Amino acid sequence: MKKHIHICLILLSIAVTQAQNSNTNIDLKTTIIPPAKVNKLTGDSYLIDFGKAFFGTIQLYSNKPQTDSLIIHLGEKLNDKNGVDKNPGATIRYQKIVLPQLTANTLILPKLTADKRNTTGAAIQLQDSIGVVMPFRYCEIENLKIPITELQIHQKALHHKFNDEASAFSSSNKILDSIWELCKHTIKATSFTGFYVDGDRERIPYEADAYINQLSHYSVDSLYTMARRTNSYFIENPTWPTEWLLHTVPMFYTDYMYTGDIEPLKRHYKNLKLKTLMELERADGLISSSSPNLNAAYIQKLGFKKADTKIKDIIDWPPAQKDTGWKLATLEGERDGYEIVPVNTVVNAFYYYNLKLMAEIATVLDKKEDAAFFKKKAKNVKTTMNTKFFNSDRGYYTDGEGSTHSSLHANMMPLAFGIVPKEHVKTVTEFIKTRGMACSVYGAQYLLEGLYLSNEAQYALDLITDTKGDRTWWNMIEVGATMTLEAWDVKYKPNADWNHAWGTAPLNITTRYMWGIKPKTAGFKIAEIQPQLANLKFSNIKVPTMNGIIKASFKKDKKTHQYIIEIPENMSAEFKVPLINLKGRHNGKKIKPKQQIIILNSGNHTIDLKQ
Numbered sequence: 001m002k003k004h005i006h007i008c009l010i011l012l013s014i015a016v017t018q019a020q021n022s023n024t025n026i027d028l029k030t031t032i033i034p035p036a037k038v039n040k041l042t043g044d045s046y047l048i049d050f051g052k053a054f055f056g057t058i059q060l061y062s063n064k065p066q067t068d069s070l071i072i073h074l075g076e077k078l079n080d081k082n083g084v085d086k087n088p089g090a091t092i093r094y095q096k097i098v099l100p101q102l103t104a105n106t107l108i109l110p111k112l113t114a115d116k117r118n119t120t121g122a123a124i125q126l127q128d129s130i131g132v133v134m135p136f137r138y139c140e141i142e143n144l145k146i147p148i149t150e151l152q153i154h155q156k157a158l159h160h161k162f163n164d165e166a167s168a169f170s171s172s173n174k175i176l177d178s179i180w181e182l183c184k185h186t187i188k189a190t191s192f193t194g195f196y197v198d199g200d201r202e203r204i205p206y207e208a209d210a211y212i213n214q215l216s217h218y219s220v221d222s223l224y225t226m227a228r229r230t231n232s233y234f235i236e237n238p239t240w241p242t243e244w245l246l247h248t249v250p251m252f253y254t255d256y257m258y259t260g261d262i263e264p265l266k267r268h269y270k271n272l273k274l275k276t277l278m279e280l281e282r283a284d285g286l287i288s289s290s291s292p293n294l295n296a297a298y299i300q301k302l303g304f305k306k307a308d309t310k311i312k313d314i315i316d317w318p319p320a321q322k323d324t325g326w327k328l329a330t331l332e333g334e335r336d337g338y339e340i341v342p343v344n345t346v347v348n349a350f351y352y353y354n355l356k357l358m359a360e361i362a363t364v365l366d367k368k369e370d371a372a373f374f375k376k377k378a379k380n381v382k383t384t385m386n387t388k389f390f391n392s393d394r395g396y397y398t399d400g401e402g403s404t405h406s407s408l409h410a411n412m413m414p415l416a417f418g419i420v421p422k423e424h425v426k427t428v429t430e431f432i433k434t435r436g437m438a439c440s441v442y443g444a445q446y447l448l449e450g451l452y453l454s455n456e457a458q459y460a461l462d463l464i465t466d467t468k469g470d471r472t473w474w475n476m477i478e479v480g481a482t483m484t485l486e487a488w489d490v491k492y493k494p495n496a497d498w499n500h501a502w503g504t505a506p507l508n509i510t511t512r513y514m515w516g517i518k519p520k521t522a523g524f525k526i527a528e529i530q531p532q533l534a535n536l537k538f539s540n541i542k543v544p545t546m547n548g549i550i551k552a553s554f555k556k557d558k559k560t561h562q563y564i565i566e567i568p569e570n571m572s573a574e575f576k577v578p579l580i581n582l583k584g585r586h587n588g589k590k591i592k593p594k595q596q597i598i599i600l601n602s603g604n605h606t607i608d609l610k611q
Contacts (some may be wrong), residue, residue: 026160026194027225028130030056033155038148041083045142052185053137053156053499055200058097059109063151071142072110073097076135076498077480084140086603090490091201091497093134095237102146103440109156111538118203122237124193131194133158135499137482158365159189160226166544167220167509172537175465176510179473183507186483187217190501196230199497205230205245212445213501214251216507218258222544227255227460228264235271238303242289245302248275253357256364260523265361272361274301276354278377282343285380286388286401287351290342324444334440334492338407344400345389347412352381358415364522382419389414395427408435409443415450435464441488441503444605449506452513455579457532460515461514464506473506511540517543517550519575527573529565529600537581547571563607565600573600575607584609 036051038538053076075084088094096409097110112132117133119125126133134172139153167466190197196210196217197203216229238245249272256265265272279298280287340345355378362370389397391406399410411428414420420428432450439447444463451460467474470489479489484503512518516530524545531554533539538555548568555562567573575598577584577591584591585608588599598607 019552026229028192028194029159029161031157031159032059033157035153035155041081041140044144045083045140046144046148047083047179048139048141048153050137050139050155052189053135054155054159054189055133055135055499056155056157056565057109057112057131057133058136058139059107059154059156060102061107062102062104062146063150064146065104065146068101068143068145070099070102070144071194072099072154073138073140074112074134074136075138075140075144078138084138087564088559090493091199091486091495092490093200093498095134095136104149108484115200118200123203124195124197124205128194130158135189135483135590138365147256154173157189159188161193161223162188162191163221163223163544164188166222166542166549167511168344168542169540171539173461173465175467175474175537176506178477179464179506180292180510182473182477182482183216183484183504184220186499186501186504187213187507188219189483190499191217191226193231194226195233196226196501198502199500201486201495201497202238204232205237207234207244207251208442209500209502210234210405211247211251211254212442212505212508214254214446215512216501216504218254219508220544222546224255224256224259224546227251231255231264232268236249236303238275242277242347243350245275245277246347246354248272249357251499253361256361257519257522258524260525261286264523265365269361269365269367271303273358277351278355284388285384286343286348288343289347321535322414334438334443334487336407336409336435336438337405338409339399339403339405341400341403343388344403345397345410346399346413348381348385348389348400349417349419351379352385352419353417355381385414385419386421390424394431395424396431397428406431408432408438408447411512412443412447412450415454416446418453425454429456433459437466437488441484441486441500441505444601445505445509446504449513452509452532455566457514458534461534461536473503476503511543515539515543515552516576517541517552519545525546525571527567528573528576529573530576531563545571545584559610561609561611563605563609565605565607567600567602567605569602571602574598575600578609582609582611594597 010242033050035048037049039047040048058072058074073084073086073096075087075088077088077092079085084094086094095112099110112134112399116134170177195205196207196213198206199296210230217227234248243410252264252268252272256262277287279293280291282288355374359371359374359378362374388401391398394406396406397414399405399407411432415428437444448460464473475489476485481498483499484501485498486496486500490496514532518528518529520526520528524547527550533554540553543550547570549568550568553564577596577598583593587606591598
């Protein structure tokens with residue numbers, strides 16, 4: 001465990017000052033937020049609840065002076081006495097401030113103490129003019145000798161520019177609505193550095209965290225500069241483990257699809273090829289952590305600054321807290337018993353997806369030979385995986401070469417990336433449904449994607465809105481968080497924080513899969529809308545694009561499903577008719593019985609489908 005931590009600290013303590021300190025061009029904003037509630041605790045103590053946690057600080061303005069000291073407690077969590085929890089545990093934040101006095105008619109900005117870990121080394125640094133910020137929802141004040149009505153106290157929130165009105169969602173399922181709002185707020189509140197960082201414990205960009213953050217951010221706003229800044233950061237500052245590196249290509253491809261801008265693909269094409277880890281490939285097409293190409297030269301090519309670092313230590317870092325020395329709720333952590341072998345299913349599923357996207361990128365850049373090359377490689381990896389990893393007797397995948405164990409992870413990743421042959425989708429999904437939410441909040445992104453791609457919309461919705469147990473988004477709300485947690489619960493990760501955007505899968509899944517609204521062509525010139533709304537009785541959604549906002553609503557009764565959709569100017573959409581359709585009308589005109597796609601041009605559309 002100590003060896004792994006040492007290696008990670010070496011890797012992450014890298015020279016990133018140029019990226020970190022170029023914040024003069026980062027569009028950070030401050031919002032002054034008044035209290036949502038003020039409750040009296042004792043004679044001179046009060047609890048101020050700002051409603052939601054933000055990164056920032058507190059500001060006070062008193063109409064009357066107080067010569068005695070004022071004690072302030074800031075925190076994310078309440079204790080069982082409805083005061084700020086002064087010992088919240090894990091990486092849930094708390095800080096105590098003592099003001100010697102209150103000066104009248106003066107704006108007071110109490111100075112916070114910086115956390116050494118998240119303000120040094122590889123952490124993204126804030127400008128000195130911003131000062132120290134921390135995440136908090138609550139402020140408890142003690143020894144207030146003047147009337148509380150004489151004191152104005154506000155949360156001074158720091159965040160990136162964000163259009164709150166660009167997106168919205170509501171439905172007949174109020175649990176789903178609450179989770180969507182939790183996730184949307186997380187995207188805004190965690191933007192305080194101008195980069196996609198993992199959370200307050202480290203404030204470091206990691207590729208897997210950033211990818212889910214990007215998908216969710218693009219689902220609620222059409223401001224893409226923060227994602228692009230983060231993408232550029234990863235070119236020179238890769239992190240670990242293997243599948244983290246393998247998120248680089250998907251991040252750049254996603255940006256291209258939403259913006260239509262090919263310049264980042266052109267500029268970083270060679271590096272994107274490198275980040276596929278193609279040089280670790282064996283003769284059969286699969287990549288291996290025991291490749292003889294794991295050497296100092298290769299590590300430097302990837303962007304790591306320490307040539308003596310062993311990349312095998314990066315690749316073999318156990319995902320989701322196995323072998324940490326912690327006393328965990330389950331022995332295998334969040335792995336579902338996943339067996340890490342040198343040639344394993346999860347890593348090669350990511351590798352296949354990278355090759356598939358690189359074929360698309362090469363085509364966009366008119367590199368025809370490369371496009372054919374990557375397409376052929378992807379096909380070969382898919383075939384080899386299905387030959388070597390698929391257990392035909394069981395009907396689902398093992399964890400890798402030489403393994404007899406089958407985990408949720410080894411099956412949800414091939415399903416999400418389109419590796420599973422059609423004839424085996426049923427048995428793979430049946431196995432997946434026996435495992436429940438046996439993955440981390442990060443892994444849930446791919447579990448849900450795979451389910452929607454396999455027409456398991458109802459099961460996916462049930463997982464998102466589950467209110468039983470602690471491996472749920474509802475548990476995050478129940479424990480009192482207003483941003484998504486790093487893990488399902490502290491007992492699954494004892495140093496977890498309460499502000500991790502990689503937990504926002506339900507947000508982008510709702511937009512991109514439940515409603516099925518994604519760019520069909522680059523720059524959202526053509527959108528695709530493929531709703532899978534399961535048992536929802538109604539739903540409304542606003543989805544931002546660079547061309548404007550797509551607005552859609554849905555309602556159903558026993559006989560009719562009605563969709564009302566507004567497409568912005570300068571774009572169109574392809575609406576995929578759900579399988580329930582037997583007959584219907586589009587803007588009053590009959591839809592052909594076997595018609596699968598309805599073209600929606602700019603303007604308003606009403607689609608009535610009858611069972």
